[in-house]
Amino acid sequence: MVLEITIIATRPLGEAIVTAGGVDVKEINSRTMESKLVKGLYFAGEILDVDGYTGGFNLQAAFSTGYLAGKSAAEK
Numbered sequence: 001m002v003l004e005i006t007i008i009a010t011r012p013l014g015e016a017i018v019t020a021g022g023v024d025v026k027e028i029n030s031r032t033m034e035s036k037l038v039k040g041l042y043f044a045g046e047i048l049d050v051d052g053y054t055g056g057f058n059l060q061a062a063f064s065t066g067y068l069a070g071k072s073a074a075e076k
C-alpha cells in the first residue's frame with residue numbers, strides 16, 4: 001500500500017527550521033570564520049552552508065561560529 005501525497009504549497013522561509021545553502025565553508029577559514037575571498041569579512045550561523053539535525057545543533061553552530069567570528073574580528 002502506498003500513501004500518495006500531493007504537495008500544494010510550502011510554509012514561508014521565516015518558519016524554516018534549517019535553511020539549506022549559503023556561504024560555502026571551503027571559502028571560510030575555520031580557525032577565524034574569516035572569508036578567504038574577502039579579507040575582514042566574517043561569517044557565522046545560518047548564513048553558512050551547514051545543515052544540522054534538529055535538537056540544538058543549529059543553535060550550537062550559530063553560538064560557536066558567532067563567538068569565534070566576533071573574537072577573531074576584534075583581535076584583528
Ligand SMILES: Cc1cc2nc3c(=O)[nH]c(=O)nc-3n(C[C@H](O)[C@H](O)[C@H](O)COP(=O)(O)OP(=O)(O)OC[C@H]3O[C@@H](n4cnc5c(N)ncnc54)[C@H](O)[C@@H]3O)c2cc1C
Binds near residue numbers: 014016017018046058
Ligand atoms: C521555528 C524554528 C525552530 C528552530 N528550532 C531549532 C532547534 O530546535 N534547534 C536548533 O538547533 N535550531 C533550531 N532552529 C534554527 C536556529 O534557530 C537557527 O539555526 C539559528 O537561530 C541561526 O542563528 P543566526 O544567528 O545565524 O541567525 P538568526 O537567528 O536568523 O539571526 C539573524 C539576525 O539578523 C537580523 N538581521 C537580518 N537582516 C539584517 C540586517 N540587514 N541588518 C541587521 N540585522 C539583520 C535578524 O533580525 C536576526 O535577528 C529553528 C529555527 C526556526 C525558525
